[in-house]
Structures are given as C-alpha cells and as structure tokens.
Amino acid sequence: MITLTHYLVLTGILFSIGLVGVMRRTNLLMLFFSTEILLNAVNIGFVAVSHYYGDLSGQMFAFFIIAVAASEVAVGLGLLILWYKRNGSIDLNSLQTMKG
C-alpha cells in the first residue's frame, strides 16, 4: 500500500535533484529548468497531502503554484532574451559586472 510517506520521500528526492541542478548549473536557461523541477516536486507533495488528509487546500495551492510558474516563465524568458541580445551569452558569469 502506498502511503503518504512514499509520496513525501519522492517529493524530497525530486526537490533535492532540483536543488543540485540549481547549485551546479551556471547556464541561466538550465537554472530555469531546475526551478521548474523544484516547483513540480512541491506540487506532488501538496497533492499527496491533500489526498491523504481529505483536504482540498493542497490542490488549491498546487493550482496557484502552477499559475505562478507560468508567469515566472513568461517574464523570465523575456528578460533572458533581452540579456542574450545585449551580451550574446546566458552564462551566469556574464552577469558579473563588478569584478570583486
């Protein structure tokens, strides 16, 4: 029988994968992909808790997280395209203008 703990373990593993991606990626597009993984992992956790406690709030929160992810991608990709046109690179190190 699959319990809530199974889903929480899965959420933890997926969140850690996303966290590793955020840490080791320096390409901004790949960094965006890693943030999507983080949001999705949290969504699974919310829906699992919502199912096992018979509460709809978790699904509502997952729904709003999806809306936030959609708007994040729209604005973030716009900024990314603008930065690429200006600098010709979407590497994180190209954002370092102050050499400290």
Added chain:
Amino acid sequence: MYEIIAFYVFSALTIGMFTIVVMSKNALYAMSALAGGMIFISGFFFILEAEFLGVVQITVYSGAIMALYAFGMMFFDTTREVKEHVRAKKISYTLFILSAILILVILSAPLFSENIQATYPTIENVGNIQMIGLVLFTKYLVPFELAAIMLLVAMIAGIVLASKKMDFDPHFDENAEFLQEVK
C-alpha cells in the same frame, strides 16, 4: 496492486527524467526530458484522484510552459554544448549535505503532525472537478482573480521584454522624417 506498480514506475521515470535535466550538457535534451517529466508527474495526480490538476499539469506545463521554452530556445544557440565550469567544490558539497538533511526533515515531518484538521474537507459522491470549482469560486475567489491579474501582467511584461528591437523596420525612420518634413 495496480496503484503500487504505477507509483513505482512513475517515480523511476520521473527521477530519471529530472536527473537527465540536471546532468545533460545539451539544452535540447534537457528540455525534452523536462517535458517528459512533467507528463509523468501528471500521472501521480491521476493516481491521487486529482484529475483536474492532472489535466492542468499537462496543458499548462507540458503545453504552454514547454512551448514557451521551445520558442525561447530559438533565440539561443542550442546545438552547441553548454559550457559550464563548476568551481567552489566546498560550497556544493555543503549544499549536497544540506539537501540530504532536507530529505530527512521531509521524511520525519508526518511524525510530528498528527492533529491535522481538514479546512475544506472533500465531499462524498462529488467529482474532483466539481469540488475544486466549489472551493475555488467561494473560498479562493480573491486569490484566483489576483492570479488572473498576475498572469495578465506577466503576459504584457513578456511581450514587451521579448519584442524589444525585434520588429526593426529600416523604412520606419524614413517615414518619421517624412512626417516631420510634412509638418
């Protein structure tokens, strides 16, 4: 039995896909793997009887967001391998350990949360989509409309940011000069 098999298959597939996203050097492979992982996550939502969120996951994530990424990647050079040099090993090792602690906390969280009361309990003999509609349009109406405004603002911001200097017309300036001469 069916549920157990589905859970483990989808878990393995999702973890594999997301590992490819994190580890791949090719941006196109990473994006395709991310789209696949999103669809497999919607499988979890269907197992958990959240059909509405499963459908929203497929349409919004795999449809809209991945299409947006695909359009965005047309601006970047994706055939070339992504060059990344990772330095600061000490920081990354520290953060790996921190993420391991995070897993432990998530595992042990249900042990300390026995007295959870359902704020909006699920109703018997009512479908998932109908229940979501009932709760969303009564209790969560204001956040829902704020989310709509947020999406509108994000859409306008995306269009304005991405289309800057895109529609460069060489005759535009001549027209402006012509109009000024007329005046």
